Structures are given as C-alpha cells and as structure tokens.
Amino acid sequence: MKLAYWMYAGPAHIGTLRIASSFKNVHAIMHAPLGDDYFNVMRSMLERERDFTPVTASIVDRNVLARGSQEKVVENITRKDQEEHPDLIVLTPTCTSSILQEDLQNFVDRAQLEAKGDVMLADVNHYRVNELQAADRTLQQIVQYYIEKARKKGELPEGKTETPSVNIIGMSTLGFHNQHDCMELKKLMQDLGIQVNAVIPEGASVHELKNLPRAWFNLVPYRELGLMSAKYLQEQFGTPFVDITPMGVVETARCIRAIQKILNDQGAAVDYESFIEEQTLYVSQAAWFSRSIDCQNLTGKKAVVFGDNTHAAAMTKILAREMGIHVVLAGTYCKYDEEWFREQVSEYCDEILVSDDNGAIADAIARIEPSAIFGTQMERHVGKRLNIPCGVIAAPIHIQNFPIGYKPFLGYEGTNQMADLVYNSFTLGMEDHLLEIFGGHDTKEVITKGVSADSDLNWAKDAQAELNKVPGFVRGKVKRNTEKFARERGITEITLEVMYAAKEAVGA
Secondary structure, rough: OOOOOOOOOOHHHHHHHHHHOOOEEEEEEEOOOOOHHHOOOHHHHHHOOOOOOEEEEEOOHHHHHHHHHOOOOHHHHHHHHHHHOEEEEEOOOOHHHHHHOOHHHHHHHHHHHOOOOOEEEEOOOOOOOOOHHHHHHHHHHHHHHHHHHHHOOOOOOOOOOOEEEEEEEEOOOOOHHHHHHHHHHHHHHHHOOEEEEEEEEEEEEEHHHHHHHHHOOEEEOOOOOOOOHHHHHHHHHHOOOOOOOOOOOOHHHHHHHHHHHHHHOOOOOOOHHHHHHHHHHHHHHHHHHHHHHHHOOOOOOOOEEEEEEEHHHHHHHHHHHHHOOEEEEEEEEOOOHHHHHHHOOOOOOOOEEOOOHHHHHHHOOOOOOEEEEEEEEHHHHHHHHOOOOOOEOOOOOOOOOOOOOOOOOOHHHHHHHHHHEEEEHHOOOEEEEEEEEHOOOOOOOEEEEEOOOOOOOEHHHHHHHHHHOHHHHHHHHHHHHHHHHHOOOOOOOEOOHHHHHHHOOOOO
C-alpha cells in the first residue's frame, strides 16, 4: 500500500463538516476515533474564528470496538440538542463508522424522537468520494431536506422576487479566499442592480433555504461546491444557473453576459455592455497592465499551473490569454471531473496532468523547470526546493492564504489581485543578477530530475568534486542540466567531460 503523505483533498467527513459548520446554528456529530477531530483546530486557526467550532466527536474507543456503539451516538446527539439547541444536527459517517458497519440512519431515527431540532445523516460514501464531492453532496442534501419540509407544511413561498435576484451558492468555511470573493460578488451584483436573495452555506440559516426558489437565478462561482444544489433547484423549480467563474477580465465579462441573457429571458431588459467596458478599462487595472512594458517582459515565460478545477482552469486562461505567458503544463487533482478540465484548458497549454499524486506534479515541475509555478501550498514547497517562485492559487492552503486584508480573486478587483500575484511571482529584471551577488534564496540542493531521493545516474568522483565547487544557489540547476544532458544521450555515468559538454550545450 502506498503511504499517502500529502492529500490534495481531504476525506469525505471534512467536506460534510465544512458545510455543517458554515451554516448558522447547525451542529455536526462525527463518529470517529480521538484524533480525527482535527477539523476543529483547523477551522478555528485558519479562519481565525472566535467561537468554538460546532462539531462534536462521538469517540470510537476500545469499548465501542468491543461492544458496538449501543446508545453512545444517540446520547451524544440528544445531549447536544439539549445543550446547544441547534436547528439541525448532522451526523457524518467516517471511515471508522464504515468499517464498523454501524447503522447510522438508525441512530438518527432514534435521536429524532427526542430531539427538538432536526437530525440528519450526511448521505456520503466515505470510501467513494473525497472532501469536495462530499461537501457538494451534503449541501444539496440539506437544501433538499428543508425545501421538501417547507413543501409538506405548505410554507414554500410562491413566485419570484419583484426585482432580479440571485442566490450565491458555494461560499463555505475553509474555502480559498471565499469570504473576500463573496464580498466582491455582492458588490458586483449591487452594481448590476441585482438583489442577493441568499448566500449559502456560509452564514446562512437553514430556515432561509425555503426561500431559495424565489431567486431569478443561481450563481455558482466554484465548480467544486454548489453545482449539485443549483441543478436540484433547476430541476425542481426551473431556476437557471450560471456556473462561469468570474476570474480574470475575459471570464468576468463572460459571466456578466450570461447573467444578462438569463435576466432578459425573464423579461428584465438589462444591458450590461457599458458596465463591462467601464470596469475593464477603468476599474480593473489588469487589462491596462497586460499591455504595459512591465507585463510584456513576461511574454513567453514558462509557467506551470496546478490546483482544483476552478482555480487551475481560470489561472491557465488568464496567463495564456490575458498576459501572454506560456503555460507549459496545466493540471488538477480533481480526477472525478477530468473531462471538464481538459475541455477548459486544452487550447491554452502544452500538456495536461490530472493526478492526485503530489510526486507526479513535483517531478513534472522539476523536468520542465518553469520560470514560475501557480499551484497549492504543496507546489510552493516544491518550488522552494527547486528555487522556482510559486504563487498560491488554490487549496490545500495554510494561514498565509487567509489574509486579513481584502484580497478577492473574483470580480474586477480580483483581476487586480491576480495581476499582482502573477507579476510578483516571477523573478524579474535585475533580480537574477542580484541573486547571484547576494547568494540567492535559502533553498535545498535538488538531488535528481525529480524531487525523489533516488537517482538513476552515477557521478564520478572528479565530477562530483567539480560540482561541489559550484556556488550553492545555482548548484541544483547545474546538476539538473547535466543529468538532463546525460539522459538525452544515454549516458549513465557523469564524468568531468560530460559536465563540460553539458555546459557548452546550454551555452553557459
């Protein structure tokens, strides 16, 4: 069995907990061993939450393993119902509960008899879906539950709002720049004269969900979260949705035009072309910057992009289409949605990599040696080892990706932030010379063509001694270039002669 030492998307229960803890007054019960409750620490630290995370671990200990849960889970649910008075308690499966083959739905049914609030089992298969898929499914399940509940009670509102309105679906806790993106989207909707009917799940009450059908349309900015809910609302109420991520000048304009068409189809008679032109020319600095001499210095530079589907696809388009940067490789770890990703980026990059193996993308980066990387925190760590700058554009992330200052990636302000991120991620102008003078970055020497510890080439003693004379900040690059030269010619041992020949080949 391969040891998983890095996961791009967490296990299913993390996705369910993200959704449950995003809603107001919703509590989650996690049936798992002690130690699996790291979500509480992660959320309170990264989101800088002042309140306790509403997640309780129903601990699986040796007694449970020996005799089964018996009344333990039911008691934990009813206890939290009495203590916290939540509107909803969500019981999430984990790998442990699946292994124990316990009937969690039975626990929920029994607890519902005593609980004053609603109790629900998250309907996700822990072994078949990851964090992102589970989050999407859990959100759709909660939306459906409360709409059906309102329908049975005859409390489902009829008709649309008087003026054009939107539900923004997919904003959640631990989402990449979600809070800032949400603020930017609300501002954008206000500028377009569109009322925000609801934002889910972040900050929403489950009692508001019955009002979702009143919106004229749904906006799903992130492909990973919200599509299932939008499709459910479309099937049940005919509510159209826009799933174009407004990231970058071109895609933001395309998103607004899609909204314009939906509203006009419902009789609104709106025209956003002048708004798009004004924002593109005067509010967004990205369009102007892409034509400036500074950005032209980036033309043709090689970049690698990797992340979730939404951000990796959007960044690939921005680099290639708006900034003239050569995207050598675009990749995603969302294997379950591979077809969509390939369709989005195929004309904007040379190579596509769909993999959740961090070693595969790391070795690809080492092989390509791009001028910059745009990826997750894992690719940033790879870049540190290879002395290649990296701009973080997607989860997995850590505390530095939850900025206190306002940094949206969506909308027209987002275009400015993206342009800054791209420009500042490259080594520019005199920087190379200054790095040579002052000793470069504090990076580790790279061992081989990849980032693994194994090498298929032998270095002769005299060649190794010569390599050790090379200054540390460029030694890794010299070694990579020499080994690449040797492999292309079928050479298995690197001697002084091979080193000199490699040096001449690259014109050094």
